[in-house]
Amino acid sequence: xxxxxxxxxxxxxxxxxxxxxxxxxxxxxxxxxxxxxxxxxxxxxxxxxxxxxxxxxxxxxxxxxxxxxxxxxxxxxxxxxxxxxxxxxxxxxxxxxxxxxxxxxxxxxxxxxxxxxxxxxxxxxxxxxxxxxxxxxxxxxxxxxxxxxxxxxxxxxxxxxxxxxxxxxxxxxxxxxxxxxxxxxxxxxxxxxxxxxxxxxxxxxxxxxxxxxxxxxxxxxxxxxxxxxxxxxxxxxxxxxxxxxxxxxxxxxxxxxxxxxxxxxxxxxxxxxxxxxxxxxxxxxxxxxxxxxxxxxxxxxxxxxxxxxxxxxxxxxxxxxxxxxxxxxxxxxxxxxxxxxxxxxxxxxxxxxxxxxxxxxxxxxxxxxxxxxxxxxxxxxxxxxxxxxxxxxxxxxxxxx
Ligand SMILES: *Cc1c(COP(=O)(O)O)cnc(C)c1O
Numbered sequence: 001x002x003x004x005x006x007x008x009x010x011x012x013x014x015x016x017x018x019x020x021x022x023x024x025x026x027x028x029x030x031x032x033x034x035x036x037x038x039x040x041x042x043x044x045x046x047x048x049x050x051x052x053x054x055x056x057x058x059x060x061x062x063x064x065x066x067x068x069x070x071x072x073x074x075x076x077x078x079x080x081x082x083x084x085x086x087x088x089x090x091x092x093x094x095x096x097x098x099x100x101x102x103x104x105x106x107x108x109x110x111x112x113x114x115x116x117x118x119x120x121x122x123x124x125x126x127x128x129x130x131x132x133x134x135x136x137x138x139x140x141x142x143x144x145x146x147x148x149x150x151x152x153x154x155x156x157x158x159x160x161x162x163x164x165x166x167x168x169x170x171x172x173x174x175x176x177x178x179x180x181x182x183x184x185x186x187x188x189x190x191x192x193x194x195x196x197x198x199x200x201x202x203x204x205x206x207x208x209x210x211x212x213x214x215x216x217x218x219x220x221x222x223x224x225x226x227x228x229x230x231x232x233x234x235x236x237x238x239x240x241x242x243x244x245x246x247x248x249x250x251x252x253x254x255x256x257x258x259x260x261x262x263x264x265x266x267x268x269x270x271x272x273x274x275x276x277x278x279x280x281x282x283x284x285x286x287x288x289x290x291x292x293x294x295x296x297x298x299x300x301x302x303x304x305x306x307x308x309x310x311x312x313x314x315x316x317x318x319x320x321x322x323x324x325x326x327x328x329x330x331x332x333x334x335x336x337x338x339x340x341x342x343x344x345x346x347x348x349x350x351x352x353x354x355x356x357x358x359x360x361x362x363x364x365x366x367x368x369x370x371x372x373x374x375x376x377x378x379x380x381x382x383x384x385x386x387x388x389x390x391x392x393x394x395x396x397x398x399x400x401x
Pocket of ligand 1: 069070072145147176177179
C-alpha cells in the first residue's frame with residue numbers, strides 16, 4: 001500500500017501552550033548517566049540554581065522546588081498558607097482560575113469566585129466591591145492567575161496590588177505565573193506579590209515535572225502561624241535545607257535539574273528583559289496576522305483588547321467551527337501541532353470544534369513564528385476557510401520592524 005505523500009516529514013513543530021519547544025542545550029544537558037545524589041556536582045549546583053531561578057521571578061525572597069507539575073505547585077502554595085475553612089478570593093478570566101479555586105476547595109478551604117467569563121480581563125471595580133465588603137478580612141488570599149492559558153487573557157497584577165493596598169486589605173496576593181514567567185514582564189517583589197507559582201515546561205523550557213513556589217516574608221509568617229502543613233508540601237525545609245534531600249522531600253529530580261541549569265544559563269545569557277521583548281514582538285506578529293485573517297473571514301481572536309493579550313499564547317475561534325479540522329490538517333500535512341481549545345466549550349457544545357490556540361512561549365524565534373503562521377495560512381486555504389488576505393505580509397512587517 002502506498003501512503004499519500006505529505007509535507008509532515010522533517011522536524012516537527014509543537015506550537016501548543018505547554019509543554020513548549022525544548023532547546024537542544026536542555027536536551028543535551030539531560031542526556032547523561034545518573035549522578036551521585038549525595039555529593040559532587042549536582043549537590044554543589046543548587047545554591048546557584050535557586051539564585052538564578054529567583055532572578056527570573058525578580059525576587060530576593062525564597063523558593064521551594066517540587067517534583068510536581070503546575071497543579072502540584074498550586075496545591076503546595078495553598079497548603080502552606082490556607083488552613084481548612086479559610087477563604088480565598090478568585091477573580092477568574094478562564095479555566096485555570098477555576099482550576100486553582102477547585103484546588104483550594106480540595107484542601108477544605110472556601111473559594112469565592114468572581115467570574116469574568118472566558119475572554120474578559122478582571123473588572124477592578126467588581127474586585128474592589130468584594131474586598132470592600134469583606135470588612136472582617138475573611139479573604140486570606142487572592143488567587144491571581146496572571147495569564148490564563150485557556151483564554152489567553154493576561155491580567156493586571158500591579159493593579160490588583162494597588163487595590164489591596166488602597167483598601168488596606170491584608171490578604172496575601174498569590175500569583176500563578178505558569179504561562180508567563182520567562183515570557184513576559186513579571187516582577188514578584190516590585191509588584192508586591194507574596195506567593196508566586198510556576199512550572200518548568202512553559203517559559204522555562206524544561207520538561208514538565210518540576211515546579212516552583214516563591215514566597216516572601218509575609219507569606220512565611222502566615223505559614224508559621226498555620227495549625228499544621230502537610231509534610232511533603234511544607235515549603236520551609238525546601239527553602240532552608242540542611243541537606244540536599246530536603247530540597248525535594250526525597251530523591252532529587254536529577255535530570256530535570258541539569259536541564260533547568262542549561263535553561264537558566266540560556267535565559268540569563270539572553271537577558272530576562274530581552275526575552276520579554278522577544279515574546280512581545282513575536283506575539284505582535286501573530287496578532288497582526290490573525291487580525292488580517294479575521295477582517296473578512298471567520299477567524300476571531302478571543303481577546304479583543306491588545307493590552308490584555310498574553311505574549312505567550314493566543315486563543316482563537318473559527319465561526320465555521322473548523323478549529324479542530326485546522327489542527328488536524330496542519331498536524332497531518334505539515335508536522336505542525338497547534339493547541340486545542342481548552343475550557344471554552346462543554347464536550348456536548350457544538351462550538352467545541354471552533355476553538356484552537358497557538359502556543360508561542362519559550363524557545364522560539366522569528367522564523368518559527370513565520371513558519372507557524374504560514375502553516376495556519378496553508379490550512380485555512382486547504383480547508384476553504386474564509387480568511388482575509390495579506391496576513392503573512394502583515395506578520396513579516398512586524399518581524400522586520
Ligand atoms: C499550564 C498551566 C497550569 C497547569 O500546569 P500543569 O503543569 O499542567 O499542571 C496552571 N496554570 C496556568 C496558567 C498554566 O498555564
